[in-house]
Amino acid sequence: MRKRSLLWLLVGILVIVLVVLFYTFRVEEKKEEGTPTPAVSEAVKPQKKWLIGFAQSTMIDPWRINMLMQMKDAVEEHKEEIDFIYTDAKNDNNKQIADVQDLVTRGIDLLIISPREAEPLTPIVSEVYRKGIPVITLDRNIVTTDYTCFIGASNLEIGRKAGERMVEELGGKGVVVEIEGILGATPTIERSKGFHEVVDKYKEIKVVLKRPADYLREPARKIMEDALQAHKKIDGVYAHNDEMALGALAAAKAVGKDKGMVIIGIDGQKEAFKAIMRGEMSATYIYPNGSREAIETALKILKGEKVPKHISLPTVEVTKENVEKYYDPNAYF
Amino acid sequence: MEMGKAIWERYKVALGLIILLVLSAIVSPDFVRPTNIQNVVQRISIIGILAIGMTFVILSGGIDLSVGSLLAASACLTAGAIKYYHLPVGIAIMIGLLGGAFFGFLNGIFITKGKMQPFVITLALMTSARGFAFLYTNGQPITLEPTDVPLIINLGLGKIANVIPVQTLIFAVVALLAFLMLRFTTFGRYVYGLGGNEEAVRLSGVNVERIKTLIYTVSGLLAGLGGILMVGFQNGLANANFGLGYELSAIACVVIGGTSLAGGVGGVGNTVIGTLIIGILDNILNLKGVGTYIQEMVRGAIIIFAVYISKRRE
Numbered sequence: 217m218r219k220r221s222l223l224w225l226l227v228g229i230l231v232i233v234l235v236v237l238f239y240t241f242r243v244e245e246k247k248e249e250g251t252p253t254p255a256v257s258e259a260v261k262p263q264k265k266w267l268i269g270f271a272q273s274t275m276i277d278p279w280r281i282n283m284l285m286q287m288k289d290a291v292e293e294h295k296e297e298i299d300f301i302y303t304d305a306k307n308d309n310n311k312q313i314a315d316v317q318d319l320v321t322r323g324i325d326l327l328i329i330s331p332r333e334a335e336p337l338t339p340i341v342s343e344v345y346r347k348g349i350p351v352i353t354l355d356r357n358i359v360t361t362d363y364t365c366f367i368g369a370s371n372l373e374i375g376r377k378a379g380e381r382m383v384e385e386l387g388g389k390g391v392v393v394e395i396e397g398i399l400g401a402t403p404t405i406e407r408s409k410g411f412h413e414v415v416d417k418y419k420e421i422k423v424v425l426k427r428p429a430d431y432l433r434e435p436a437r438k439i440m441e442d443a444l445q446a447h448k449k450i451d452g453v454y455a456h457n458d459e460m461a462l463g464a465l466a467a468a469k470a471v472g473k474d475k476g477m478v479i480i481g482i483d484g485q486k487e488a489f490k491a492i493m494r495g496e497m498s499a500t501y502i503y504p505n506g507s508r509e510a511i512e513t514a515l516k517i518l519k520g521e522k523v524p525k526h527i528s529l530p531t532v533e534v535t536k537e538n539v540e541k542y543y544d545p546n547a548y549f
Numbered sequence: 550m551e552m553g554k555a556i557w558e559r560y561k562v563a564l565g566l567i568i569l570l571v572l573s574a575i576v577s578p579d580f581v582r583p584t585n586i587q588n589v590v591q592r593i594s595i596i597g598i599l600a601i602g603m604t605f606v607i608l609s610g611g612i613d614l615s616v617g618s619l620l621a622a623s624a625c626l627t628a629g630a631i632k633y634y635h636l637p638v639g640i641a642i643m644i645g646l647l648g649g650a651f652f653g654f655l656n657g658i659f660i661t662k663g664k665m666q667p668f669v670i671t672l673a674l675m676t677s678a679r680g681f682a683f684l685y686t687n688g689q690p691i692t693l694e695p696t697d698v699p700l701i702i703n704l705g706l707g708k709i710a711n712v713i714p715v716q717t718l719i720f721a722v723v724a725l726l727a728f729l730m731l732r733f734t735t736f737g738r739y740v741y742g743l744g745g746n747e748e749a750v751r752l753s754g755v756n757v758e759r760i761k762t763l764i765y766t767v768s769g770l771l772a773g774l775g776g777i778l779m780v781g782f783q784n785g786l787a788n789a790n791f792g793l794g795y796e797l798s799a800i801a802c803v804v805i806g807g808t809s810l811a812g813g814v815g816g817v818g819n820t821v822i823g824t825l826i827i828g829i830l831d832n833i834l835n836l837k838g839v840g841t842y843i844q845e846m847v848r849g850a851i852i853i854f855a856v857y858i859s860k861r862r863e
């Protein structure tokens with residue numbers, strides 16, 4: 217008897233799976249049926265919609281989820297002209313290569329890709345580009361010039377600005393903890409490099425601890441707890457993103473050592489803005505994801521307009537002075 | 550009736566694969582395009598090779614959680630030998646393979662001589678081997694100039710006659726060798742025996758410890774091979790964060806194929822089918838543009854379903 221009910225459960229699961237598969241199938245069919253109906257006058261030919269494919273590198277951190285959400289919003293504004301599909305590489309280069317292949321198999325007219333790492337994704341992106349499919353590289357680039365347009369901000373520049381800020385706030389001396397992102401990832405390397413280019417010139421600023429917390433809040437909190445155990449006084453924290461800055465802040469708060477501590481983050485997350493308003497964090501840098509620009513640029517390319525090879529997104533330093541201007545309680549991120 | 554049941558038992562996993570193939574072809578006309586099939590068989594090869602090693606381990610009643618990390622360690626060892634020590638590519642590949650095998654050997658030694666649980670030991674090696682990879686590379690990715698290492702690039706990205714990916718060919722050869730080993734050698738019989746009744750094998754005078762150590766060494770060696778292919782597939786990049794979570798994918802391939810986690814039942818053929826099922830599933834979900842979160846749910850559901858179907862009669 218029990219065995220039979222388990223079987224029913226499994227059949228139920230299978231049905232759900234099939235429904236999901238067929239549902240996605242249906243949506244497409246409907247669209248195909250819809251276009252040839254000659255309701256409009258024959259002079260206005262129903263235009264074929266372009267299919268844009270987006271190969272995202274991961275969907276577990278808020279910044280990247282936000283990137284996709286905003287991209288979908290931008291697509292929505294042009295939904296008469298474009299269809300949109302995306303894939304999630306789950307932080308795995310191999311999976312992203314496979315994803316790009318699948319998008320091409322689906323017949324995309326333009327590829328937007330945020331490569332997880334440059335070298336591994338270069339051959340496949342080159343291949344796509346040489347097939348005549350335009351490619352926009354977003355946030356991170358490939359190593360050759362086989363792409364139509366790169367859109368991104370400079371992590372090196374942000375690192376330098378954060379370094380300058382740290383020096384200024386500390387008056388050129390103090391004990392600093394650096395909480396890094398994912399080891400070996402380009403943003404981590406550049407955010408660290410830019411920071412040290414500035415800070416290392418000041419002998420009296422000592423970076424006593426440099427640890428990775430993978431851009432996540434909880435690991436950052438633990439690192440900061442340990443750092444507070446090991447060092448009597450910590451004057452500054454430089455975290456490679458706001459999530460980790462907030463983690464460090466929580467650790468410092470828990471032992472009452474957050475007063476006067478200079479905490480700097482990157483990304484421009486809503487919560488970090490709030491912390492800046494309360495005076496708990498010193499600064500963050502809006503690291504734009506460029507999703508809206510990507511869709512706008514994609515449309516230009518598809519319409520045959522010329523676009524620059526490199527679009528540099530501006531980064532903004534957000535401090536107590538200007539935070540009100542950027543805080544949006546309804547933002548996704 | 551009895552015979553019908555026997556045939557069903559034998560071929561139900563293969564039947565599952567065929568149903569999936571037909572279903573995929575129906576829902577997506579893109580699926581059957583030759584380039585797509587090429588893509589799918591190429592991308593399952595590395596996981597497939599790990600899963601073959603895992604098949605030996607699981608058949609013997611063990612588990613190997615370290616393969617993802619061993620893959621990373623071997624990839625870094627090989628790339629590092631070229632980049633840091635300027636060794637010839639052939640020797641660098643040997644170093645990577647031997648490195649993987651050595652870590653696997655350590656697994657085996659700790660499990661047999663130390664009489665410790667495979668789960669615990671391979672979990673420990675999973676951490677240590679990855680730590681080693683990070684230490685060895687200083688946490689920075691190693692990039693090899695593709696034109697300097699054509700052999701490695703070809704292993705990962707090459708296609709024979711522009712049709713069959715080299716990776717896939719290697720996977721096929723490994724699978725065939727493993728099949729022959731399990732089917733026709735005494736070693737193969739002992740592997741099944743260990744999973745069925747370890748005590749009986751021991752009592753019949755077989756050196757169980759040696760067999761077990763060899764099994765984990767093979768698994769490590771194949772993880773090493775996977776690591777080298779990965780460097781090629783990623784155009785000459787080696788990174789200590791390679792292969793995160795691959796151990797679980799490899800285990801999934803083995804289990805979906807119908808090999809019992811309790812050991813003693815199953816085989817290489819099952820694993821190849823399991824690997825194909827997972828690869829095709831990922832492909833078709835992508836082709837249909839199914840959202841990433843739904844994909845995760847569907848994948849889990851399929852695993853439950855496949856394992857239930859492939860369960861043998863008690």
